[in-house]
Amino acid sequence: MTIKILIILLFGLGGGLAVGAGFVAILTVFGIIPRLMQITKTYAHIRGYEIGIISGVLFSSWYGLRDMSIQSAPLLLIPIGIACGTFVGMLAAALTEVLNVLPILMKRVGFKEQLLVLLMAIVFGKLLGSLFHWVFFVKL
Secondary structure, eight states: OHHHHHHHHHHHHHHHHHHHHHHHHHHHHHTHHHHHHHHHTOGGGHHHHHHHHHHHHHHHHHHHTSOOOOOSOHHHHHHHHHHHHHHHHHHHHHHHHHHTHHHHHHHHHTOTTOHHHHHHHHHHHHHHHHHHHHHHTOOO
């Protein structure tokens, strides 16, 4: 029994280290935090960024390991949803910026003049996909 528990702990620790290292690598490679500080001119608040990221990761990890749901007013969930959507949007924007996906795609497909059409297709595709997920798969 003790060996089983040790093996489970070892796998859990290894998986956590792998996921954590991947998360830090993504934030580092994409440069989301330095770019955000550059745009908002908030270099003096670097400790706040560090505390926010660490506390967010710790809370979401703790929350993810529990079988819980947030029981609150729907209006309270709106700021949480906006914050999550902002993070995912910044991550997606950083990915396209780092990989230069849009210029390559526009050149290959021949959409040089229709950049707005391409961006709106991406935005509406993400919006419709998210709505489909929330309407059909998430039970509140």
